[in-house]
Amino acid sequence: MTSTRLRDEGKIAGVGISTGTRAQVKQAIAQADIVCAQNAFSLVDQRDGDVLDLCHDSGIAYVPYFPLGSAFPGLPKVTENAAVRGVAERVGASPAQVGLRWLLARRDNVLLFPGTSRLAHLEQNMKIADVTLSDDDIAELEKGV
């Protein structure tokens, strides 16, 4: 595998894989000592939760792509979800901030990289450390999506 050779030669610090199934991620952890996996995951698409949990339990990072549901028309959007909007209004944050904060609360190995074309959204997304979600908020989000 070329990327493990680059790592072994000291040219890159670590190797990750993207869009792997649970079995593939498990194999990559065992055979290639990967440091992260990157798959689609968000409040409105939690199908990859078992891979997130596998990464957590294996001590590697999980990088959710489409953390807000993506920019693609037709895919569900975190910011349009009624439960997300309700919690956002209550806690005084934007729906995007609530969706991103939930991801960080889901597991402590989550690394975020939401996409945006707007500086104002970038600044807002970088302030999610200021957003606090209670256990009740999280339960409401998970029940409502």
Ligand SMILES: NC(=O)c1ccc[n+]([C@@H]2O[C@H](COP(=O)([O-])OP(=O)(O)OC[C@H]3O[C@@H](n4cnc5c(N)ncnc54)[C@H](OP(=O)(O)O)[C@@H]3O)[C@@H](O)[C@H]2O)c1
């Ligand atoms: N590994 C892979 O196979 C893979 C696949 C897909 C994507 N990715 C990567 O994953 C990252 C995220 O994916 P993505 O950008 O497609 O999806 P995303 O982060 O889930 O969603 C981006 C969308 O959210 C909107 N948005 C961002 N911040 C917002 C805010 N504060 N308020 C309201 N709307 C907000 C953006 O609109 P505005 O532009 O108007 O802010 C854009 O429409 C990217 O870096 C992408 O390259 C990787």
